[in-house]
Structures are given as structure tokens and as C-alpha cells.
Amino acid sequence: MKLTDLQAKGIDIQENIPLSRYSFTETGGPAQFLAFPKSLAELQDLLAAAEEEQLPITVIGNASNLIISDKGIKGLVIILTKMHQIKVAGDKVTAEAGARIIDTSFTAGKAGLSGLEFAAGIPGSVGGAVFMNAGAYGGETKDCLETATVLTKDGQLKTYSNAELQFSYRHSLVQETKEIVVSAVFALKKGDREAILDEMNYLNALRKYKQPLEYPSCGSVFKRPTGHFVGPMLIKAGLQGKQIGGAQVSMKHAGFIVNKGGATATDYLNLIHYIQKTIKEKYGIDLHTEVRIIGDK
Missing domain, CATH: 3.30.465.10 (Uridine Diphospho-n-acetylenolpyruvylglucosamine Reductase; domain 3)
Incomplete structure (x- = not known):
């Protein structure tokens, strides 16, 4: 069975859809195919069809802690938000x-x-x-x-x-x-x-009160290093307010990177790398991302 067969059966499958519509950062390129299964059976059918067509599979939940590359994702992207009982x-x-x-x-x-x-x-x-x-x-x-x-x-x-x-x-x-x-x-x-x-x-x-919920963001960007808190460390390093393109280290909570308008995934990634480099140089600490970074490079 192929994806076109599943579409004919009523499964919601779309083509070339910008994933920025679904990510909390409001960034991300297109999905080659995008599906929204409503049940376990539909999900299993989608996986079988993708395997038959030799399509790579990416499964996403609410896309709240993701950065999706500007080039998007090849293959089949499955968003599970309609499986919500x-x-x-x-x-x-x-x-x-x-x-x-x-x-x-x-x-x-x-x-x-x-x-x-x-x-x-x-x-x-x-x-x-x-x-x-x-x-x-x-x-x-x-x-x-x-x-x-x-x-x-x-x-x-x-x-x-x-x-x-x-x-x-x-x-x-x-x-x-x-x-x-x-x-x-x-x-x-x-x-x-x-x-x-x-x-x-x-x-x-x-x-x-504490978090910049008024702007799109992917939540807390970095894992907490042992013995340190990320937000205060970034403030001490002079990084709060640092902006690349439309992505900014939040003025409300420095552990967040917000989309101030028109940000791209590349802006986010460049800012993340800049922060990691700065913190390593100043304090000798490796910051690892909590946010998942996915998509084509």
C-alpha cells in the first residue's frame, strides 16, 4: 500500500507543507510528505507505506522543543497531535x-x-x-x-x-x-x-511571570550543566539580549531563545553555536542542547 492509497482511504496526508506552521519557534522548512494519523491503525499503515516507498520517517509530537532546519525534512513526517485521547x-x-x-x-x-x-x-x-x-x-x-x-x-x-x-x-x-x-x-x-x-x-x-511566553520559542534551549544554571551564566557572560537575525536570547529569561520576528532556523542555530563558543571560552563549560535539532542539512 502506498501513501496515495492511504489518502484515498481518508488519512490526512499533505505534500510540501512548511513545518514552520507547526513548530513553536515558527521556523522550519517544508516536509516532503506530512501526515496526521488519528489512530494507531492509521499510524501503522503510514509506517508500512513509507517502508514500501523507501521514505525516511520522522515522528513529531507537539513540536514545542524542536528546531527544524530551514531545508525541511525529506520523506514522511508524522505529527501525532490527532492521537490525543x-x-x-x-x-x-x-x-x-x-x-x-x-x-x-x-x-x-x-x-x-x-x-x-x-x-x-x-x-x-x-x-x-x-x-x-x-x-x-x-x-x-x-x-x-x-x-x-x-x-x-x-x-x-x-x-x-x-x-x-x-x-x-x-x-x-x-x-x-x-x-x-x-x-x-x-x-x-x-x-x-x-x-x-x-x-x-x-x-x-x-x-x-518568569518565561517569555509572549514570543515564539522552543522552551529551555540548553541542558543544565552540573553545578550551574544556564540563565544566570548567560547573563554573567553578557549574552542576554544577543541577537542574530530574528533570534534573540530572551531579555525575560536568558535560558530561552525567542523569535523576535522573521527568525529562521539558521538564526537559531547560529545563535546557539555563538552561545556555546562564548561559554566555553569564558568558563570552560560545554553547553549541550536540550532542544532537539532535526531536518536536512
Whole structure:
């Protein structure tokens, strides 16, 4: 079966679509083919068709922590945001990979379940949260995830336990296996509904106060080096406000690079490299990116 056959069956597949429409930085070149599966079956059909046509496959969640190159991505790009079901059963919440982790957090909170409060403002998807072990305000995905189900390279379903996912700081096993997260189960604790929602709203107010949410960005750009905080280090190095093209080290939070208008992915990458070079020269510290950089070079 080919992509044209799947289009005829009603699967949303488009050609030569700018990925800047979907990335949080509002940058990125075109996808050769772009698909939005609504179910696991559609996703499996897309993978099989791409294999038959020998197309490389790139899977994206909410594209909140990505920089996509200006040349775009050849092959088939799959965005999972239409696979977004969230279900509550007892003290567990099951969410499909394309569901926003924010929505998953608030669904849990409204059900009086505690443990996902930290994720109330993280803009990524559930799949992305598992892939990156996303975290904020002292909490991480690994703290409450029970299992994650993935699609293996040969199209089979496999379920990993928390321990099997080998979580560490902004890392999980699926970064090595290249498997596709399709759903996750969070094991939470019963709590006071109003207190949980109050905590979530407080953390979101804090985020709004501290972070440059008024501009497009890819969130926190760099991983935190041991013993250091990135934002203060960049301020001390005189990098806050540094701008290349339309990309600027945020004046509100130096750990963010924002699109001040008309930025390209190349602007972002040039600014990242400039920051890394400056910090290495001044302090001897290697800054590694937390944001994923993907696409054709």
C-alpha cells in the first residue's frame, strides 16, 4: 500500500507543507510528505507505506522543543497531535502520545489525582514528555509514569515499564531505540481536587511571570550543566539580549531563545553555536542542547 492509497482511504496526508506552521519557534522548512494519523491503525499503515516507498520517517509530537532546519525534512513526517485521547480509571491516567501533557495534567487534576502538577504548563506532547523525560518545578515524567507503549521498527507494539525506560535527566531509552511512543500510563495518587488545581494554576502563573511566553520559542534551549544554571551564566557572560537575525536570547529569561520576528532556523542555530563558543571560552563549560535539532542539512 502506498501513501496515495492511504489518502484515498481518508488519512490526512499533505505534500510540501512548511513545518514552520507547526513548530513553536515558527521556523522550519517544508516536509516532503506530512501526515496526521488519528489512530494507531492509521499510524501503522503510514509506517508500512513509507517502508514500501523507501521514505525516511520522522515522528513529531507537539513540536514545542524542536528546531527544524530551514531545508525541511525529506520523506514522511508524522505529527501525532490527532492521537490525543486521555482516559482516567481509578488512580491511573492513560494518554495517547499526541495528547498535550498540559491537558493530561489538568484531566488528572480535575479527577482529584496528584502527581502531574509539575506538567501543567509544559507545552509538549505525552510522547515527547516520555521521550525527553520532560520536567519542571522539581518534577519529572519518570516520577509518575508507570508504563509506555511503543511501536517498534518492525511495526509491533511493545510496552516498557518505568525502570526499563532507563530515565535520566532529559533522557529515556527510546532516544536510542528510535521506537515511537504511542501511549503512556501515569500512576497517580488521590488528593484534594481544589488543592491540586490551585497548585497547577500557581505554577502556570509563575511560568507566565518568569518565561517569555509572549514570543515564539522552543522552551529551555540548553541542558543544565552540573553545578550551574544556564540563565544566570548567560547573563554573567553578557549574552542576554544577543541577537542574530530574528533570534534573540530572551531579555525575560536568558535560558530561552525567542523569535523576535522573521527568525529562521539558521538564526537559531547560529545563535546557539555563538552561545556555546562564548561559554566555553569564558568558563570552560560545554553547553549541550536540550532542544532537539532535526531536518536536512
